Ligand code: NI
Ligand code: NI
């Protein structure tokens with residue numbers, strides 16, 4: 001199990017607006033939910049961009065799970081290895097998708113609750129400003145506020 | 159494992175329009191889909207009115223399954239026993255629902271494809287006539303037709 | 317089909333914080349999604365508080381739909397009648413739930429985009445202020461903005 | 475926001491039986507369901523062939539939504555723009571699918587309830603005749619019948 | 633936000649086989665998945681027996697989320713308060729379920745990988761022995777094994 | 791309807807570890823669950839590797855079903871024909887995925903309950919041994935044991 005810590009996609013500065021992404025998928029019917037669950041954070045730690053489960057109805061009345069992993073095409077071999085090792089599946093399927101992404105960078109906003117990083121994303125004439133989830137979550141815990149209260153305070157200064 | 163074969167609810171003549179039904183539910187996170195699946199026909203064979211799975215998102219990123227079983231309140235003890243024996247759950251929850259049901263009886267319709275039972279259901283001024291699924295399915299297989307073709311033929315004679 | 321137009325729950329002034337609500341449910345496996353869909357707005361027009369579908373896995377590999385309708389207990393008979401008339405089900409199940417609700421009233425906020433109603437809800441020391449969805453949606457369409465832009469403008473004045 | 479009204483795919487005459495279709499997808503975890511919902515009719519108005527949501531289980535216990543949009547490859551840029559503008563996502567993924575479709579044209583059927591358009595679709599030796607949903611829905615409302623009653627009347631004349 | 637740390641239900645010794653459990657539910661359509669997610673561990677920390685999300689299809693094309701919380705009836709007021717505070721809902725619904733549970737206690741098994749707690753559950757003539765998930769997970773991380781390898785080693789000694 | 795019986799993928803000996811697989815998909819909104827369900831075993835009998843349903847939320851509040859079929863690319867035409875014939879869809883979409891699979895062969899294990907085939911799968915340094923589901927299921931029925939009891943007995947001899 002290699003341990004390449006990389007920044008999650010949502011916290012990266014992005015300057016291009018096109019690239020490719022690889023989806024690796026498998027249908028799981030012979031692993032328990034509690035044994036499949038730790039595969040999600042494990043793949044994210046190893047650099048997967050996104051991991052998500054989808055409940056599916058398989059043959060013979062089986063309430064199966066589709067595992068989907070979005071990765072950098074360069075990580076293909078390492079990710080396949082981890083999925084085959086830590087899940088019960090005997091095979092995975094692979095599909096390359098093109099991606100179109102907004103250019104993004106970070107700014108720091110001074111709010112009544114302290115500094116919060118703001119992700120600023122642009123595509124043609126579209127601009128989106130999004131408070132960093134982790135910053136808001138930390139303030140919520142530290143100041144004993146709800147996440148909703150923190151976001152509202154941030155929006156009032158945006 | 160008792161083997162009380164009873165007619166499935168959908169094939170019973172019903173003359174009252176109210177009764178009670180018991181729902182028995184459990185959240186499953188430590189049994190594989192392929193081991194949970196045979197519980198569905200097993201419970202139906204033992205007289206459950208309906209069994210259904212629902213994909214749920216449980217704690218710690220677990221893609222769990224909610225098992226729901228609708229039974230005659232008189233079968234409560236036998237059904238609890240079977241669920242505790244054949245699933246991994248350590249407990250079940252129980253809830254009584256009232257039911258309102260349409261009175262129903264069966265008629266036989268002569269169609270171009272042969273006789274088909276029609277379930278005739280009534281509630282106040284509402285009448286519904288539904289071809290028996292199993293009869294249509296048998297004709298489809300025997301005559302090498304699609305189910306859709308059989309239903310359309312039946313509706314043309316209804 | 318009676319046509320009792322009543323205000324949706326989310327737009328009512330509420331002064332008590334407890335009442336009862338009736339859930340009416342049915343598992344549907346013999347009606348098409350496109351024929352089941354219009355039942356949702358129909359029940360809401362007739363005064364249902366909430367209507368929601370949930371995908372379930374039924375016997376014999378059927379990808380069924382659970383229909384759930386939350387209604388005022390006083391509307392029980394009319395709602396059962398509509399469900400039995402407009403869906404394929406031959407029976408429904410009924411369950412009373414207690415409810416605990418926040419007291420709420422409306423205020424009007426003057427924003428840079430015009431007036432917007434704000435729902436103010438209170439429970440013990442909790443206060444929530446929520447812009448009325450329909451007001452924001454109307455402004456978004458009229459001023460050719462995204463909903464997100466409207467909500468952000470409202471939050472800045474809240 | 476451009477407003478190219480085009481006929482929905484299900485109401486087009488189709489004479490070829492192969493083409494390509496583009497799927498545009500995004501995983502949404504930072505937009506509310508009520509703010510995401512209007513994107514569905516908006517994309518359909520702009521000419522998307524199909525739009526559908528799928529509940530997915532994302533990282534950190536998030537009950538996210540996968541947005542899927544099927545479009546004409548020639549509409550790629552306009553559709554990407556609308557999705558990036560009206561949803562919270564910072565990127566979309568793109569995949570081309572081949573399609574195999576039944577040739578289809580419309581006929582008008584005279585029924586006891588009035589004229590109803592019938593979509594006639596052919597592929598090799600397969601023929602399917604489907605009553606137009608919108609026509610049936612209009613009759614149901616005008617004559618105060620259930621959709622099921624209208625379809626049954628149509629099938630009896632098909 | 634009170635912080636009553638209590639043992640999760642799955643790690644308790646249980647000597648009775650019947651009790652009552654309260655389900656608190658709400659349909660969420662105006663909170664983002666990333667803001668709803670932290671409510672799950674928060675409620676579990678405060679003593680909820682189980683918390684689970686279920687994707688539902690709400691009115692106006694909204695892909696909503698049903699929040700379900702199973703709690704000790706004695707915790708009703710505290711749990712309602714937390715849900716109303718940390719989610720966007722303006723009301724919750726409450727339902728008491730009976731429960732039937734297996735009696736259970738813990739034993740320690742010496743395995744080739746070290747000691748593992750085994751939950752031993754009994755109901756009439758049924759006995760189930762389940763390795764403690766957390767113990768197996770810790771061994772997997774410490775010895776760099778997959779969970780599946782740890783469970784198989786434990787089963788070989790059970 | 792051709793009847794090419796082929797061994798299900800999960801019971802094949804596999805000696806290569808790469809190939810291509812074709813996914814055929816369709817969104818269904820005008821077929822009932824009970825009429826769609828028999829398509830699953832029908833496609834598997836004709837040689838599909840996997841068939842699965844996924845509940846999706848389609849336009850106009852329709853709780854639709856996504857049908858997904860994974861097939862050998864050489865079976866493309868026959869599978870498209872069967873899907874168009876036995877479902878209500880007027881078109882399907884097609885996508886080729888690469889696959890990476892574990893090499894596998896079968897061994898027979900002598901257990902206290904009799905012989906059980908074990909699937910042995912290998913990929914680089916990963917080895918997985920999985921009891922054949924059908925063998926375990928037959929023993930469970932014959933000896934009146936739960937599937938869990940059979941698997942535990944097998945694991946103790948693995
Ligand atoms: Ni590893
Ligand atoms: Ni995010």
Ligand code: NI
Nearest residue numbers: 159160240243
């Ligand atoms: Ni039994």
Ligand code: NI
Nearest residue numbers: 168291345346
């Ligand atoms: Ni039925």
Ligand code: NI
Nearest residue numbers: 317318398401
């Ligand atoms: Ni009506």
Ligand code: NI
Nearest residue numbers: 326449661662
């Ligand atoms: Ni609302």
Ligand code: NI
Nearest residue numbers: 475476556559
């Ligand atoms: Ni626009």
Ligand code: NI
Nearest residue numbers: 484607819820
């Ligand atoms: Ni259609």
Ligand code: NI
Nearest residue numbers: 633634714717
């Ligand atoms: Ni709190």
Ligand code: NI
Nearest residue numbers: 187188642765
């Ligand atoms: Ni557990």
Ligand code: NI
Nearest residue numbers: 791792872875
């Ligand atoms: Ni055929």
Ligand code: NI
Nearest residue numbers: 029030800923
């Ligand atoms: Ni398998």
